[in-house]
Amino acid sequence: MRRIINYAPSPGAKVILAILPFVLLVGVYFLGSSARLAIDPADKLMPGFSSFYASMMRLGTTIDIATKQYLLWWDTWLSLQRLFLGLGISALIGLVLGILVGFVPYLRATFEPFFAAFSLIPPLAVLPILFILFGLGEQSKIVLIVFGIAPFITRDVMLRVASLPTEQIVKAQTLGASTWQMITGVILPQVMPRLLDSVRLSLGAAWLFVIAAEAITAEGGLGYRIFLVRRYLAMDVILPYVAWITLLAFLMDYALRKIAAVAYPWDRIKAA
Amino acid sequence: MTQIIFDDVWKEYGEHIVLERINLTLDDHEFLAVIGPSGAGKTTFLRMLLSQEAPTRGRILIDGEPIAPEPTADRGVVFQRYSVFPHRTVLGNVMMGPQWAASPLLGRLFGARRRAVEERAMALLTRVGLAEHAEKYPAQLSGGMQQRLALAQALIMKPKVLLLDEPFGALDPGTRKQMHELVSELWEENAMTIVMVTHDLPEAFLLGTRVIAVERPRKDPQAPERFGATIVSDYETKCRIVRDSRRFEADRAQARLALVPDSLLSAGGTSAAALVKD
Structure with missing residues (x-):
């Protein structure tokens, strides 16, 4: 008997093991759902896969009378738009502030404690302020995402800048680099992979803020739809929507990882 | 012609005196090796030459002028580690200095001027034996190759003084021997002044034309921090x-x-x- 940590699965077994929990989850749901449907065919809590399919076909392929839109795609478009705008602005703010504050000692002394305190403000607690200031439209939703994520990204970039070896910065100066040249030629390229990672880690939080904002007020959006149909206990819409959001988030995470690998090959070599 | 003068230089951190009464005149085209026990202030000595730290008292003159208050292109440096940029290829690393000098905004050159810099960089890489690795990233090179790259990167700026901070400390003996030959050849070819900090005595005497030992000549058991290290011996080896x-x-x-x-x-x-x- 070896110790349990010394048994490693073969590559083929790894794939099967990775799929297993998903299959289990679906299987357990299916069993539960069939059992409930056998007692009450109109059960709303655990509808069968056929009703998921029917609902999604209805939302994805027929035009809604009230909004004149294909609801599934319209909701997806609205939510993604908010998410991308929010994440993009957060990443930009985080990058610029993080590099400047992380690299220039005077800025660092001034703003580091401020950012540390600022990032602890719970974004959802200031949501009413945002609604008052920016109205109930798109603006307040995007500001909420930025408010929630930009401080995290800023601090992460700052830490990365601070962790670059002093030797590199001194070396750059002995090669005649100005502050601007060091930022663009030494700091920025080395921070970019970390920024992408940081955005990946923020994806979950970004979705949280999108859905929270949509739940309170919106004309459409994945979160809005979920909270709307909740009134009718429409699990046949809610569950597929949750799965769809999860899939979108996973795809974004995957895409960001691939972009980082292609754009910054040296970062992977270093890690290896 | 480069002359370095330390004029009664002291370095203190608060109560703690690291270096005291450093007086040194280093002529052009010397290879100064600085030796001494760990923590004696060898690296502090080099950092002051690099303007990474300022002397508390006294002054440092290069060619009669007070040393610049920040690191500048007239002093090249190779550290024990981390002196190359991991995000640029070998060739890109060597080309960074000239590109920064020629293009303040973009830090990049294009067309004929780029090719000219590329040619110079390749010549240097060939000289240090890295020509066939020009397209690799530093992380793909061995320790010795990275140090050779760091040398080429510094030399392309034609510094008056080259500062080496235990540059071979992390290398295996065989590689170290090759690096010794390379450095002394480069020193001869470029007719520059080198200041090298090392804890390896044979290395110091092999390479240096002048070897100084930095140590604390006096010790006060009650307040050991009140006496700093100074130059206790000064050999002209060549x-x-x-x-x-x-x-x-x-x-x-x-x-x-x-x-x-x-x-x-x-x-x-x-x-x-x-x-x-x-």
Whole structure:
């Protein structure tokens, strides 16, 4: 008997093991759902896969009378738009502030404690302020995402800048680099992979803020739809929507990882 | 011509005195090796030369001018580690200095000017034996190769002084030996001043033309931090007059070789060499 940590699965077994929990989850749901449907065919809590399919076909392929839109795609478009705008602005703010504050000692002394305190403000607690200031439209939703994520990204970039070896910065100066040249030629390229990672880690939080904002007020959006149909206990819409959001988030995470690998090959070599 | 003068330099951190009464005059084209026990202030000495730290008292002069208050392009440096940029290829690393100098905003050159810099960089890489690795990233190189890259990167700026902070400390003995040869050849070719900090005595005496030992000459058991280290011994290991005369002889041999007609040289290299020897 070896110790349990010394048994490693073969590559083929790894794939099967990775799929297993998903299959289990679906299987357990299916069993539960069939059992409930056998007692009450109109059960709303655990509808069968056929009703998921029917609902999604209805939302994805027929035009809604009230909004004149294909609801599934319209909701997806609205939510993604908010998410991308929010994440993009957060990443930009985080990058610029993080590099400047992380690299220039005077800025660092001034703003580091401020950012540390600022990032602890719970974004959802200031949501009413945002609604008052920016109205109930798109603006307040995007500001909420930025408010929630930009401080995290800023601090992460700052830490990365601070962790670059002093030797590199001194070396750059002995090669005649100005502050601007060091930022663009030494700091920025080395921070970019970390920024992408940081955005990946923020994806979950970004979705949280999108859905929270949509739940309170919106004309459409994945979160809005979920909270709307909740009134009718429409699990046949809610569950597929949750799965769809999860899939979108996973795809974004995957895409960001691939972009980082292609754009910054040296970062992977270093890690290896 | 580069002359470095330390004029009664002290370095203190609050109550703690690291270096005291450093007086040193270093002439052009010297290879100064600084030795001493760990924590004696060797690296502090080098950092002051690099303007990474400022002396508490006294002053440092380069060519009679006070040293710049921040690191500048007239002093190149190779550290023990982290002196190359991981995000640029080998060639890209060497080209960084000239590109920064020529293009303040973008830090990049294009077209003919880029090719010119590329040519210079490749020549240097060939010199340090990295030409075939030009497209690799530093992380793909061995420790010795990374240090050679760091040397090439510093040398392309033609610094007046090259500062080496235990540059071979992390290398295995075989690689270290190769690096010794390379560095002393480069020192001879570029006719520059080198200041090297090392804890390896044989290395110091092998490479240095002048070796100084930095140590605390006095110790106060009650307050050990109140006495700093200073230069306790100063050896001239390779006399300047011997070096000068050897160089002169080499130049003369070269000149005489140039006088020999080409026909004689092509007839047989050995006979021509024998001719020059006489």
